[in-house]
Amino acid sequence: MTVTDNFSNWLNLIQQVSQPEGITLGTSDLVKATGVPASQLRYWVEQGYIKPIDVPNERSRKFSYRVVFRVRAIKYFLDHGYTLSAAMDNVNQFRNLDIQLQRILTDHLTDLQLHEDGQIDISLGTVQDGQELLGLTIKDGSSQFWTKKV
Structure with missing residues (x-):
């Protein structure tokens, strides 16, 4: 799975574009x-x-x-x-x-990555006293939370 865009400022873009x-x-x-x-x-x-x-x-x-x-x-x-x-x-x-x-x-979105296959990985910061990263993967209309050791 190749990351097509690792633009780390998606949150700023989303906030700027979605302002009503x-x-x-x-x-x-x-x-x-x-x-x-x-x-x-x-x-x-x-x-x-x-x-x-x-x-x-x-x-x-x-x-x-x-x-x-x-x-x-x-x-x-x-x-x-x-x-x-x-x-x-x-x-x-x-x-x-x-x-x-x-x-x-x-407050919690720390990174967002778009993949060539349409998958989106969202990092939501750390949990378990900073020992694990909490994330969300969205693909083909479904989503799944995940954690991984930092």
Whole structure:
């Protein structure tokens, strides 16, 4: 198995490329991206469930890229029979979980290697008082954790 790229700064690249700052959508774009009618979005704004961003000299509402995922999550729970209030409770719990998982990944990811065969090896730092390296291998849609002596 040949490593095609041992670029050690993948984490920085991922963080830079995936930043949603500066990406805004109008209401019609948000409707297209989520399938939620504009009237429903207006109601959610009025209730404080979603927040538009302030864009100087813009009369129409603009939303951050993150709002797309929030609206999709709200819609998911509503489509599964939850009340709007219960949906929001679940969306907020999900968002907290998402933040924690992102923090864990960024705090512990130490290396990432891409192989010619599509395999990805991710090093997640040391465990067992620094005696073993914890990693994750992803290939063909499946993943497996591993440890090896340092």
